[in-house]
Amino acid sequence: RHNNLFLRGFMILFFSCITIRLNLCISSIPSSLKTLPLEGHFNFDELNYAARDFGNRYQYHPMAVLQPKSVSDIAATIRHIWRMGPSSQLTVAARGHGHSLHGQSQAHGGVVINMKSITVPEMKVYTGSFPYIDVSGGELWINILRESLRYGLAPRSWTDYLHLTVGGTLSNAGISGQAFRHGPQISNVEQMEIVTGKGEIINCSREQNGELFHSVLGGLGQFGIITRARIILEPAPAMVKWIRVLYTDFTAFTSDQERLISAENTFDFIEGFVMINRTGLLNNWRSSFNPQDPVQASQFKSDGKTLYCLELAKYFNLDETNVVNQEVQNHLSHLSYISSTLFLTEVTYVDFLDRVHVSEVKLRSKGLWDVPHPWLNLFIPKSKIHNFAEEVFGNILRETSNGPVLLYAVNKSKWDNRTSVVIPEEDIFYLVAFLTSAVPSSNGSDGLEHILTQNKRILEYCERAHLGVKQYLPHYTTQEEWQAHFGPQWEVFLQRKSVYDPLAILAPGQRIFHKTI
Ligand code: FAD
Numbered sequence: 001r002h003n004n005l006f007l008r009g010f011m012i013l014f015f016s017c018i019t020i021r022l023n024l025c026i027s028s029i030p031s032s033l034k035t036l037p038l039e040g041h042f043n044f045d046e047l048n049y050a051a052r053d054f055g056n057r058y059q060y061h062p063m064a065v066l067q068p069k070s071v072s073d074i075a076a077t078i079r080h081i082w083r084m085g086p087s088s089q090l091t092v093a094a095r096g097h098g099h100s101l102h103g104q105s106q107a108h109g110g111v112v113i114n115m116k117s118i119t120v121p122e123m124k125v126y127t128g129s130f131p132y133i134d135v136s137g138g139e140l141w142i143n144i145l146r147e148s149l150r151y152g153l154a155p156r157s158w159t160d161y162l163h164l165t166v167g168g169t170l171s172n173a174g175i176s177g178q179a180f181r182h183g184p185q186i187s188n189v190e191q192m193e194i195v196t197g198k199g200e201i202i203n204c205s206r207e208q209n210g211e212l213f214h215s216v217l218g219g220l221g222q223f224g225i226i227t228r229a230r231i232i233l234e235p236a237p238a239m240v241k242w243i244r245v246l247y248t249d250f251t252a253f254t255s256d257q258e259r260l261i262s263a264e265n266t267f268d269f270i271e272g273f274v275m276i277n278r279t280g281l282l283n284n285w286r287s288s289f290n291p292q293d294p295v296q297a298s299q300f301k302s303d304g305k306t307l308y309c310l311e312l313a314k315y316f317n318l319d320e321t322n323v324v325n326q327e328v329q330n331h332l333s334h335l336s337y338i339s340s341t342l343f344l345t346e347v348t349y350v351d352f353l354d355r356v357h358v359s360e361v362k363l364r365s366k367g368l369w370d371v372p373h374p375w376l377n378l379f380i381p382k383s384k385i386h387n388f389a390e391e392v393f394g395n396i397l398r399e400t401s402n403g404p405v406l407l408y409a410v411n412k413s414k415w416d417n418r419t420s421v422v423i424p425e426e427d428i429f430y431l432v433a434f435l436t437s438a439v440p441s442s443n444g445s446d447g448l449e450h451i452l453t454q455n456k457r458i459l460e461y462c463e464r465a466h467l468g469v470k471q472y473l474p475h476y477t478t479q480e481e482w483q484a485h486f487g488p489q490w491e492v493f494l495q496r497k498s499v500y501d502p503l504a505i506l507a508p509g510q511r512i513f514h515k516t517i
Contacts, residue, residue, distance in 0.1 A: 029090060030064065033111070036076050039069035040117060050112040055101030056372045057448075060108035060509070063090070067117040071193065071201055071227045074113060078225075079199025081111070081505055091508040091515055094225045096138060096165030101375050102475040104220070104509040105168070113225065115167055116140075121228060123147045131233040132190060137167035137226035144231065145353060154236035154349070156182040160271075160406075161356040167226040171507075172473055173218050173421045175410065175431060177269035177313065180261035183414030186217040186421065188232045194224035197501025201227075210418075215496040218421025220474075221507030222493075223500040237315035240269075240352040241328055242345050244289065245337035246307050250389050252336040253308035257409045258382065258428060260312075260331075267331060269313035274405040276306050276397055289355070291343035306393050308407070310337065313352060372438040372448050376455045377472040381426040382409065384467040388432070391465070396457050402446050403436040420493060422470050422486055431472060434458075482512050 033042050043065045051061045068074050081090045091110035098105050106112065115138030123144065124134045131153050135144055141155075142162035148154050158176045159169055170192075174185025182188055191205040194216055202224070204213035215223040247253035253272065260266050312331075316324040332342065347355075363369040380388050385407075397405075412427050423429060434455070438448035462469040476482050483490045497504070497513060504513035 029084075029088065032084075033064060033077070033080070036080055038066075038073045038076060040067045040073045042066055042111075047112075049098075050095060050114070051106055052098060053101065053103060053105055054099040054373055055103070055375070056370060057101075057374065058103030058106065058509075060103055060106040062093070062107045062112040063109050064111050066111055066113045068113060068115075069118065070120055071118070071195065074118075074225055074227060075195045075199050075201050077111060077113070077199075078195055078197065078505065082198045082503060086503055086515060089515055090505070092225075092505050093507055093509055094137070094167055094221060096168030097140065097163060099161075099164050099168065100509075101373060101473060102509070104475075104507065106509040108508065110508060114138075115165060115225075118227070125151045125153060125233070127151055127153070132230050133233055134228060134230050135166055136228055137165065137170075137192075139166050140164065141166065141169070142354060142357070145350065148233050149236055149350070152236055153233040154353075155185075155188065155231050156234045157185045157188045158353060159185070161360075162354055163357060163360070166229050166231070167221075170217055170226055170229065171219060171221045173415075175472075177271040177311070177408065179410045179414065180270055180408075181268075181411075181414070183416075184410075184421075185231075186419055187414055187416055189217065189229050190232060191228075191230040192216060192226050193228035195227055196224045197503060197505045211496070212500060214416070214418040215420055215500060217416075217419040219496075220420070220510045220512065222420075222510065222512060223496055223506070225506070237268075237349050238317045239315070240347055240349055241314045241316065241324065242289065242347055242352060243267075243312040243314075243328070243332070244291070244341075244343045245310050245312075245332070245335065246275075246341035247310065247337050248305055248307060249336075250308060250386065250393075253310060254385060254409070254430075256310060256335045256337070259334075261409050261411055261428070265327075267312040268315045269311075271311045271406060271408040273309050273311065274306060274393060274407050275309060276393065276400060276405065289343075289345060291345050310335070315349065368437065371440055374436055374438055374448060374451045374455060375473070376434040376436075376458065378432045378458075378462070379424050379470045379472055380430045380432055380462075381424040381468050382428040382430065383426060384465075384469070385430050387465060388462070388467060388469075391461050392458055396454060396461065400445055402438070402451055403434070406431060406433040406435065420489075420496070422474070422489060424468050424470055426468075433472075477511055479512070 030044055047061050047065055050065045051059045066077055078092055091107045093105055093107035094113050094115050095105040096115050118136050118138050125148055126132050133148050140163055145154055157178050159174050160176050169185050194202050194204060194212055202209055202212055257272055260270050314324055314328050360369060407430055409428050409430050415423055436451050438451050439446040474485055486493050504515045
């Protein structure tokens with residue numbers, strides 16, 4: 001009995017000592033960060049914005065926010081934390097524009113790096129036969145568009161929304177209606193400068209430090225911070241013919257998409273979306289589509305049916321109008337949409353690319369932008385898209401979808417299988433994106449709980465039916481789930497982590513690894 005009492009006393013003393021040591025360690029961290037010689041600075045107050053994101057559901061406060069002015073500021077901070085070793089528990093999250101959904105750009109009790117505060121290097125466009133632009137990892141795509149247009153050039157592959165950073169989208173993939181031809185944004189990068197989890201600054205490309213280059217692309221921020229990227233450019237058109245056509249038959253809708261994305265000479269942008277229980281084409285927040293015949297569009301009645309909208313764009317310059325009109329007519333004549341539902345508009349290239357921002361402004365003015373966004377993004381193999389549609393649009397989501405549902409096909413051949421992103425096995429797969437907004441404090445079908453239950457039902461169905469679905473912008477909470485997500489790629493992912501960020505300092509908000517203690 002005496003021995004037991006002694007052991008208990010010893011254990012209490014031992015753990016108290018460890019706790020005191022850890023607390024001392026933690027309380028001395030801010031002052032140790034303050035001693036770093038930086039061009040920028042740390043904020044230890046006003047941390048609320050770094051604990052928020054577009055998803056508006058998770059809020060983890062950091063201990064400090066770094067406002068770097070240079071790459072060396074980032075490297076010095078990470079190197080300092082790396083040298084503290086595992087006992088500091090301090091982690092680091094790069095925050096681009098904070099448009100992730102589940103706290104991925106947050107670092108609970110750690111350091112958030114505000115990537116947008118880096119001012120060097122300045123954007124620089126290189127013209128010639130293979131034009132490109134060098135940009136900082138915290139640059140917004142909208143600024144890259146504006147800068148490259150000054151030279152008559154533009155990136156080839158986009159996201160639907162341009163107020164996102166280069167580092168943020170390259171950490172996932174970056175996809176939109178150009179991906180079928182050019183691949184995702186991660187297929188359109190030539191070089192990067194990376195700060196690893198040990199604080200080393202490394203330049204990489206396919207040829208130089210290729211393993212790091214491929215690890216970081218689609219790597220969910222796990223292997224390094226992208227401080228600079230070289231993005232491929234192409235000649236920019238002046239104008240865009242923007243077309244929407246409707247289908248009631250899902251098979252006709254997907255067959256047309258698959259044929260179009262496999263053709264040589266086709267549209268420049270191909271997407272699609274599902275309209276559940278909606279009337280009027282204008283009832284769609286994510287774009288500023290104003291058809292030339294708005295009356296016809298607003299009067300089109302779906303009679304409560306689910307409709308499928310194919311969205312197409314053809315780029316052109318004003319001196320090519322006649323030729324392009326003929327080409328468009330020709331392409332459209334091979335499609336099987338409902339013939340009375342051809343809606344067309346012409347807009348400038350910038351207005352087309354920046355289309356979602358117009359809706360953002362409208363939603364913000366109504367207080368509907370900063371609401372919870374329980375989005376669900378899935379990659380679905382072509383052979384399973386009909387099973388998926390039957391169950392999800394015919395059963396689970398029959399009444400409403402609380403936001404746009406994108407559904408479009410891409411070619412796997414345009415994705416590089418050496419990168420870290422996880423995609424289905426088949427040559428063609430679909431992105432299906434449920435871009436839902438929840439009405440705060442609602443208990444109805446537009447409330448958060450209801451939407452989360454719907455998402456769960458969709459995921460459970462995919463699992464049960466063995467559809468081979470992969471999440472895009474993935475979110476899991478256990479390592480087993482992550483392992484299942486990566487499948488055979490998991491071992492490579494682990495190996496890369498052990499080389500580039502062995503203490504698991506980076507991007508803790510993804511919840512894949514925990515810093516070892
Ligand atoms: P953040 O949310 O700031 O960061 C995301 C993750 O990347 C975090 O883990 C963060 O730590 C890490 N990270 C950020 N910067 C760096 C860096 N420099 N180096 C390393 N890691 C970094 N995606 C598409 O593919 N296609 C779309 O069409 C599309 N449309 C969208 C529309 C809206 C309205 C929104 C809100 C999102 C959309 N997305 C789309 C998703 C978007 O691409 C991702 O959420 C992206 O991560 C957001 O970029 P961000 O700069 O806000 O990143």
